[in-house]
Amino acid sequence: MNDTDTDQITAYVEAVRAALSGLPDATRDELLEDLPEHLAEVAADDVGTLVDRLGPPSVYAAELLASAGYVGGFPDPPAARTDHLAEIRETTLRRLRIADVKTGPLFGYERASDFLVLLRPAWWVLRGYLAAMVLAWTLDGGTQPVGLLPRIGGSEVVAIGLLAVSVWASIWLGRRSLRLAPGPKYALWAGTAVLVLVAMAGFLNADSSTRNSYYTDVDYTDPYSHVQDVFVYDEQGRLIQGARLFDQDGQPIRLGSPYCYDPTQEFSDARPAPNELTYPYCAENAPFRMPRVEKVVPTPTDAPPTAEPSAGASAAPGAERSADASASARPVPSSSR
Amino acid sequence: MLRVDTTQLLKGVLDLAVLAALRDEDGYGYDILRRLRASGLEDVGDASVYGTLRRLFNAGFLNTYVVPSDEGPHRKYYALNAAGRAELERSGKIWHEFASTMDDLLRERGMA
Numbered sequence: 001m002n003d004t005d006t007d008q009i010t011a012y013v014e015a016v017r018a019a020l021s022g023l024p025d026a027t028r029d030e031l032l033e034d035l036p037e038h039l040a041e042v043a044a045d046d047v048g049t050l051v052d053r054l055g056p057p058s059v060y061a062a063e064l065l066a067s068a069g070y071v072g073g074f075p076d077p078p079a080a081r082t083d084h085l086a087e088i089r090e091t092t093l094r095r096l097r098i099a100d101v102k103t104g105p106l107f108g109y110e111r112a113s114d115f116l117v118l119l120r121p122a123w124w125v126l127r128g129y130l131a132a133m134v135l136a137w138t139l140d141g142g143t144q145p146v147g148l149l150p151r152i153g154g155s156e157v158v159a160i161g162l163l164a165v166s167v168w169a170s171i172w173l174g175r176r177s178l179r180l181a182p183g184p185k186y187a188l189w190a191g192t193a194v195l196v197l198v199a200m201a202g203f204l205n206a207d208s209s210t211r212n213s214y215y216t217d218v219d220y221t222d223p224y225s226h227v228q229d230v231f232v233y234d235e236q237g238r239l240i241q242g243a244r245l246f247d248q249d250g251q252p253i254r255l256g257s258p259y260c261y262d263p264t265q266e267f268s269d270a271r272p273a274p275n276e277l278t279y280p281y282c283a284e285n286a287p288f289r290m291p292r293v294e295k296v297v298p299t300p301t302d303a304p305p306t307a308e309p310s311a312g313a314s315a316a317p318g319a320e321r322s323a324d325a326s327a328s329a330r331p332v333p334s335s336s337r
Numbered sequence: 338m339l340r341v342d343t344t345q346l347l348k349g350v351l352d353l354a355v356l357a358a359l360r361d362e363d364g365y366g367y368d369i370l371r372r373l374r375a376s377g378l379e380d381v382g383d384a385s386v387y388g389t390l391r392r393l394f395n396a397g398f399l400n401t402y403v404v405p406s407d408e409g410p411h412r413k414y415y416a417l418n419a420a421g422r423a424e425l426e427r428s429g430k431i432w433h434e435f436a437s438t439m440d441d442l443l444r445e446r447g448m449a
Contacts, residue, residue: 054383063384067384
């Protein structure tokens with residue numbers, strides 16, 4: 001063995017190494033570990049050059065690769081991962097095919113997919129509707145509660161127009177998608193998945209708000225909770241004392257509390273028997289008051305037409321005017337709080 | 338077109354051939370190649386033997402040891418271990434069954 005042999009061997013090994021560049025470095029190094037020594041044995045036989053005896057390095061590399069079993073034998077990690085993914089995909093598809101055949105008879109078809117294919121145009125229409133709803137909801141800024149039509153700004157015309165365009169576009173896309181390239185097809189599927197998720201969320205939301213509206217629309221706050229006393233006036237604007245209030249069933253209406261606060265006499269307990277409650281409890285607190293014409297009130301019914309109009313006109317209508325009038329007549333605590 | 342050639346057949350039995358070549362005597366790579374060729378497997382390629390040795394070693398059927406050489410480089414010798422002998426036994430049986438099946442099949446049709 002001489003230097004020429006060594007150079008020749010080194011060159012051959014490097015050529016084989018280059019031909020095996022597809023392998024991971026560790027695998028390749030391991031595979032070629034003993035090759036220089038091995039080729040030295042071959043060279044020692046001393047008949048012709050290495051290429052004459054072994055063939056081109058690329059052929060040698062291919063034969064080595066085939067016999068050493070690195071094709072699919074000890075693949076590099078990334079290849080193993082894709083193999084793993086492909087395996088999962090294969091398993092899933094196989095199970096789906098089995099389920100497809102098994103559930104087919106439930107729909108009266110050999111395979112369930114035969115039945116589902118028939119539903120495809122219906123899905124296109126539904127998809128158009130869902131897309132219109134999501135689009136309208138997005139454009140509307142989510143300010144309005146979601147209804148059944150894709151309204152923008154509450155307009156029905158826009159809603160129906162959008163619905164028509166969207167359904168038509170979905171059908172058009174559906175007919176085209178049957179012969180789409182893989183890239184756009186996957187994009188369409190991804191978009192559809194997002195659409196379905198958003199639509200499901202919106203559907204659940206709309207459903208719960210529909211079911212709960214019965215409760216949320218009821219107002220439990222009592223508009224009369226602040227009432228402390230009741231003042232009844234006749235059509236002439238005269239305060240009626242000792243009035244009784246009843247509902248349609250003859251039940252007395254209880255409002256306020258039968259206590260009076262008199263700034264001079266402190267509290268006066270005006271608590272009669274419940275069925276004798278009359279309004280107002282505290283006549284002094286009446287919001288509207290005749291300017292000291294009570295003496296005229298007990299006159300016979302003939303008299304009022306002459307005496308009343310001027311007094312009644314000034315007192316009865318208009319809260320502010322009357323409040324002014326009462327304030328000028330006598331300072332009355334308008335609120336007992 | 339269907340074609341049977343020795344190279345194709347060798348691929349299936351090269352493991353067995355290499356194991357058998359090491360049954361009675363340890364050997365280094367080129368040595369083993371010479372034994373196989375001397376036994377009549379003229380078509381066996383150098384790269385195939387080298388690759389097969391690497392694979393059998395990785396599979397745990399062979400042990401190796403290095404022997405210094407007076408002229409030339411150190412030589413890596415391969416030797417069958419227990420697993421290798423068991424594998425040779427097992428593969429040998431399979432080959433005999435297969436070969437005799439093929440012999441019978443051909444003989445029945447008057448071809449052997």
